[in-house]
Amino acid sequence: MSSLRGLSEGFFFFKKCSILPPLMATLNNSRVFAFSTGPSITTTKRVGTHNGTFHCDEALGCFLIRLSDKFAGAEIVRTRDPEVLDTLDVVLDVGGVYDSGRDRYDHHQRGFGEVLGHGFTAKLSSAGLVYKHYGKEIIAKELQLDEGHPNIHRVFLAVYKIFLEVVNFAHWKLHLFELEEEMRIDPPIKYVIYQDDRSKRWLVQAVAISPDRFESRKPLPSPWRGLSDEELSKQAGIPGCVFVHMSGFIGGNLTYEGALAMARASLKF
Template sequence: MSATQAEVDHPAKKQKMDTDRKIIGTHNGTFHCDEALAVFLLRHTKAYAEADLKRTRDATILGTCSIVVDVGGVYDESKQRFDHHQRGFTEVFGHGFTTKLSSAGLVYKHFGEEIIANRLNTAPQDGKVSTLWLKLYKEFIEAIDAIDNGISQYDTTASSRYRSRTDISTRVSHLNPAWNQPIDSQTLDAQFLKASAVVGQEFMDRVDYYANAWLPARDLVATALAKRTKADPSGKIILFEQFAPWKEHLFELEAEQAIAPSEQPVYVIYPDETGGNWRVQAVPVSPESFESRKALPEAWRGVRDEELSKLSGIDRCIFVHASGFIGGNATKEGALQMARAALTL
């Protein structure tokens, strides 16, 4: 007997099946990025993967939902109610973040580690899950929280020099019908699902990038930082056997490990993109700064090739940038010699 026929013959069985099926509730009408992402995230949890979606502001209907986001005036994890509009709501993500949460941040705070673990096919207790959970909040979720709560990105009243309206919150907003287009519930619900897929796919793309590219680079930097005295007894030189983005990770790891300024590295050695030559780069004073902790010697700056080799006394030099932030040598040993010599000049 088919499932449909069984439900016809046994209406009580159909009623029980409908009752057991979970429902995600959110508000109807114009939608925003935060609840679009919140719904997407919930559908990537074990509990709500197969849940139906109900978009309404009817309190009676919302009361029948298994979980409610961005509507209802209640934040209570035990009741699976995740709204942020009520008076007195001040919940933040914690871990040093102070931006008030939207429904996206609330759902991410409680379900994010499970969602990331599911994506990586690992256990939520895996150490990298926690690292990625914090990273994704910083790089993706926090801005959505801030925009939805009307929090300015900069503490300034000055007019911006240009407008940028391509952030994910704005792109989701643009999926709402225009003022002179139909705004019936069927159209809005269809557009909401499209918005949820758009923001959700971007979130998952970020998870994949940070898990498969950013985190491996962090591991390389952590290993090189721990072994820096092998590159040079001073501990002032870090050697990478392969190129990887290192600046952000270096500063974060130094802070986490409370490395004193007097013990921090000042030069980084790595193979260039071609793999044929080597670079010696001065560590900046901050990830975005053009100022170096210790630039390469002034006498070397702007000098190239054989002239630089004669000047420095180091074979096979290629160049030193005019600002002294980076230089090159044809060999790893040559680059190391440049860094060691620069420490003393």
Template sequence: MSSSSLSDSAEHPAKRQKMDVGTKVIGTHNGTFHCDEALAVYLLRLTKAYATADLKRTRDPALLDTCTIVVDVGGVYDESKQRFDHHQRGFTEVFGHGFNTKLSSAGLVYKHFGREIIANLLKTSPDDSRIDALWLKTYKEYIEAIDAIDNGISQYPTDISPKYRVRTDVSARVGYLNPAWNQSVDSKTVDSQFLKASALVGDEFVDRLNYYANAWLPARDLVAAGLKERSHIDPSGKIVLFEQYAPWKEHLFELETDLSIAASEQPIYVIYADETGGQWRVQAVPVSPESFESRKALPEAWRGLRDDELSRASGVDGCVFIHASGFIGGNKTKDGALQLARLALQL
């Protein structure tokens, strides 16, 4: 994209733009750029409507009025007019679905175009059952923080003093692409840096979405299947078996909520093949995804024992270890791991 398609021009912009009524133009502000509009522009170019749109960076109201869509400038949020600013007095829009962070231009664009963007990237239909889960997950894990940082919302209470600073988040990395305060630069240079920033944050968005679609979501399906079949593994329904390793904690807790599984019916132990496939693990389900406390740790009499000593103590052949805290153990076979879990339920 040429720099002339980005910046203000000496020629009156409204006159030039209106001559080419077939060209769609994305408008955003010029000067110092931020992560939110850099991502908003990238996202719009993942839609069918704006895939080939030009980009105009300006604060001139007359020029903005000629743009097809405007993000992060203009003082208007109105989907029907394709205007997506968040700086105006009285703006309180949030993503919804349990998210209460005020949106930036990135969140606004993602809220209105995100489902289409995901369908386009996955090359699937808009009614694909995966889309809503990916739409919400990607907002939670990637875009909400960009919204919060741009709107100056602290992650923690302000009376807490952090022990160190983190300035490697994507918003900070985009910020570093702006010219330094004491550099002499022209608008062409700043516009070029904006395109780098847009590519940086946008490419990371696509990478994250690909991970959620191709790794995170299949793991969720595996956990859902394990929960459904758990009564066939053990009549108590307290043991979940996965034939292969997959990250399961986050999905387990979310699915328990989604499926309204009562506390009395929730699983206590999870059995799975370790990452190498050579052994099997029995792991106590924690009380929450990040907790070190288990719903029911493995028996105290087994903790810290290994190999034959553990097999003698438990009466189960092929034991490998039980962690000193009782949150996890291992056996050489699936049947051995299941025996440990069944015995642990009774002790």
């Protein structure tokens, strides 16, 4: 998923980088947990995702897949047991396989690189994968139009841009907090560095104090905030600076080296 470069320096480099419908429940150390919600629809289909802590990604993915005709009203099974997963009709965010022909929608495996296309180049989350293959069907039913209608494609891209792409972006934050806990990283990571897929600029973002909070652990320096371009580069003493947000939660540079220099300099404030 990412390089571990910079952990000891207090920043994290990403090479790439709530709506929680009532589909999930906290487990009490259960290995397998199955349930269904929503309208009472007779179905034999079963949707699988991992147990334990759940996130926006797989919760949204389960919500979306159950809006399709194929999996309407399907039972949700939460497990990591590969033998159980093999028996299920669709599996997302677990299992280490992406194969739309078998309705397998994981994105954690080595070598994964699926994107939406149509100018979007960010790797997809599991919810993004479900949307890629079932989104037009869902939108067509909602708008009561034929799936081939040109407006369906327009809405499909618009919904991805304003909603699903945000989920893809936010997913790295959850992985970062999980990584810190698993690796017992102390002191915690202050910044992440990643490239914006569209502008190709490099961004340095302050890590929030927790997944559900907006406050940053260490915002970018106050003398930089609200500045841009040459004025910012002069103030920071770093060439290629593009901007720093007024709150200090994010800034940008034209190059990776420049973003790295901004992160390192910020740690000294």
